[in-house]
Amino acid sequence: QKEVEQDPGPLSVPEGAIVSLNCTYSNSAFQYFMWYRQYSRKGPELLMYTYSSGNKEDGRFTAQVDKSSKYISLFIRDSQPSDSATYLCAMIPGGYQKVTFGTGTKLQVIP
């Protein structure tokens, strides 16, 4: 079993839709949870991070962590074609630790 599981997609949605991206994990030591966005032929860029359980909102993006279920989500409201990218979840036990990445979910937002 992989430490982090993420549906590879692709996920195709119409413009304006609410998108839900998810990851499950098995290591209960993970404390920091990140979402990276990777456009084609580019390196990943940090989108959001959260510490422990709870929600964090940034504009159209909301990150949610449920440590009891070992489940994290990224919600994108009012999705735009510019959101079309691969989204990778990532997590670490604490600072200066090795990051464990999911395989990424490819999202396509259709105009």
Next chain:
Amino acid sequence: SAVISQKPSRDICQRGTSLTIQCQVDSQVTMMFWYRQQPGQSLTLIATANQGSEATYESGFVIDKFPISRPNLTFSTLTVSNMSPEDSSIYLCSVVGGQGAYSYEQYFGPGTRLTVT
């Protein structure tokens, strides 16, 4: 944030040859990381490079195959040696966000797309 550049952006190499990938950061950073990204797979950490010390390699990666140099706080190189088609991948350089930041603030270069024929 840190701005990272990599050279070359892509290359096609023959089996048995070596390629050196350069990573340049616009600020001084303590820790630099080298990752491999293969289609359908998660980012895999190859090694951590600290300035002034030997790189630390992850399980499955060895110095003879992936020698790394870290001559100063803004630059590193990764060499892929004696290449085989299985080495075809995207290689990414990464740094943590500043000397005091935790590793959740990672910044990545644009990657080097390597194809071995």
